Amino acid sequence: MTSSPSAPSVLVVGGGPGGASAAYWLARNGLEVHLVEKKRYPREKACGDGLTPRAVHQLLDMGFDFDGLDLHRIDGLRSYAGDMEIELTWPEHSVYPNWGATMRRADLDGTVATLAEAQGAVVEQGTTAAPILENNAVTGVTLTNDDGSRVVHPDFVVIADGSNSRFGRGVGANRRRDYPYGLAVRAYYESPNSDDPFIESQLDIRDKKGRAMPGYGWVFPLGDGEINVGAGLVSTFKGWKDVNTSHILEAYSEALPDHWKVDSVTPHTKPIGGKLPMSLSVGPKVGRNWVLVGDASGAVNPFNGEGIDYAYETGRMAATHIASAAAGGLLSDYAVELEDVYGDYHRVARVFVKAIGNPTVMKTLTTVGLRSKPLMEWTLKVMANLLDPEEAKMSEHVYKAIEKVVNAGR
Numbered sequence: 571m572t573s574s575p576s577a578p579s580v581l582v583v584g585g586g587p588g589g590a591s592a593a594y595w596l597a598r599n600g601l602e603v604h605l606v607e608k609k610r611y612p613r614e615k616a617c618g619d620g621l622t623p624r625a626v627h628q629l630l631d632m633g634f635d636f637d638g639l640d641l642h643r644i645d646g647l648r649s650y651a652g653d654m655e656i657e658l659t660w661p662e663h664s665v666y667p668n669w670g671a672t673m674r675r676a677d678l679d680g681t682v683a684t685l686a687e688a689q690g691a692v693v694e695q696g697t698t699a700a701p702i703l704e705n706n707a708v709t710g711v712t713l714t715n716d717d718g719s720r721v722v723h724p725d726f727v728v729i730a731d732g733s734n735s736r737f738g739r740g741v742g743a744n745r746r747r748d749y750p751y752g753l754a755v756r757a758y759y760e761s762p763n764s765d766d767p768f769i770e771s772q773l774d775i776r777d778k779k780g781r782a783m784p785g786y787g788w789v790f791p792l793g794d795g796e797i798n799v800g801a802g803l804v805s806t807f808k809g810w811k812d813v814n815t816s817h818i819l820e821a822y823s824e825a826l827p828d829h830w831k832v833d834s835v836t837p838h839t840k841p842i843g844g845k846l847p848m849s850l851s852v853g854p855k856v857g858r859n860w861v862l863v864g865d866a867s868g869a870v871n872p873f874n875g876e877g878i879d880y881a882y883e884t885g886r887m888a889a890t891h892i893a894s895a896a897a898g899g900l901l902s903d904y905a906v907e908l909e910d911v912y913g914d915y916h917r918v919a920r921v922f923v924k925a926i927g928n929p930t931v932m933k934t935l936t937t938v939g940l941r942s943k944p945l946m947e948w949t950l951k952v953m954a955n956l957l958d959p960e961e962a963k964m965s966e967h968v969y970k971a972i973e974k975v976v977n978a979g980r
């Protein structure tokens with residue numbers, strides 16, 4: 571790959587949601603795009619396989635065929651804490667649909683990469699990229715696969731290599747240690763009720779000493795005879811480093827609600843886990859000719875651990891700014907847009923996840939919250955980032971109110 575006089579060339583590193591979305595939108599913007607993915611589709615990814623209405627919206631915009639695939643539609647969320655239970659449907663919204671979905675990442679990611687290909691992107695699987703750097707610019711990229719190594723010289727590079735982001739670290743990007751961070755683990759189980767149209771969350775997961783943990787356990791039904799069962803935690807509590815998420819998943823899956831009819835001793839697959847870099851904790855987001863997207867930029871939402879949608883969104887934004895930089899604009903405007911779009915939201919989310927690191931606050935919020943349907947409806951909207959544009963205009967007041975509630979619970 572060399573730059574051509576007609577269309578600037580872009581190399582996308584990684585074919586998960588962030589890379590595939592960037593490639594899709596870059597190709598649609600008329601740029602010459604080459605995506606490299608080190609594994610081969612269908613590839614496993616530790617994930618809950620849950621898509622919120624925001625993620626569905628991004629997929630619809632990319633022309634994803636929701637009818638033609640083995641995808642399970644989700645109407646809403648059922649939450650538990652202690653003996654309390656509440657069921658909420660996804661809210662009505664002027665932009666996002668009122669439904670979500672579940673789909674195995676092993677199937678989803680390759681399908682979205684195919685959409686990018688249909689727009690003209692070249693997708694090369696089984697190929698690993700490593701940067702060659704000079705003065706904050708990526709002057710070349712070494713691509714290695716079974717046939718050997720070669721060096722390419724793209725005009726721009728989108729770094730979408732996920733939470734470990736070796737390529738990102740190679741260009742000097744680092745995670746802020748003072749920002750929260752998540753860990754999660756999941757396994758698939760067989761269940762006769764896998765066509766349940768509600769995803770489920772357990773808000774009072776505990777460690778072995780019985781302390782309430784900041785995080786939640788989930789059951790995301792897949793509609794195909796299996797359910798995705800997992801547990802995720804944020805790093806904001808004392809003793810975080812000693813917690814073993816697999817033990818928490820084990821304890822949680824042993825006590826799943828009866829309606830799943832799960833034999834907890836035999837998950838269908840071995841549990842696998844991963845990191846959740848959140849709150850846009852990785853930076854700098856932009857170099858002379860490169861940008862970070864998705865988990866490589868720490869884009870996961872700290873409120874709920876959702877990262878697929880934010881990978882799609884940041885990939886799309888990055889594509890717009892690369893197209894604009896190719897026409898003489900500033901690539902650094904990408905970082906400005908990230909701050910404009912997510913800055914306030916993440917600031918409040920950080921306060922929130924720090925506060926729930928205190929087991930007493932966590933317990934109070936879950937027990938108080940689940941007693942009130944209107945409060946939970948509003949909480950679902952905030953946590954899944956589904957405030958309507960009209961409501962978002964008031965976001966500053968809303969966020970200040972959350973800060974007050976959280977501080978009052980301390």
Ligand SMILES: Cc1cc2nc3c(=O)[nH]c(=O)nc-3n(C[C@H](O)[C@H](O)[C@H](O)COP(=O)(O)OP(=O)(O)OC[C@H]3O[C@@H](n4cnc5c(N)ncnc54)[C@H](O)[C@@H]3O)c2cc1C
Nearest residue numbers: 584586587588608617618619620699732844864865877878
């Ligand atoms: C247990 C768990 C459960 C989760 N559940 C959910 C959920 O239900 N819903 C949700 O929205 N989010 C969930 N998340 C978060 C979500 O999985 C991530 O935020 C999302 O995958 C980020 O997408 P990405 O494209 O940035 O990175 P990834 O999906 O990690 O994709 C990165 C890709 O880059 C490739 N790659 C890496 N290095 C190179 C290289 N040098 N060269 C070429 N290719 C490379 C990798 O093989 C990979 O395919 C969960 C995370 C975990 C760990």
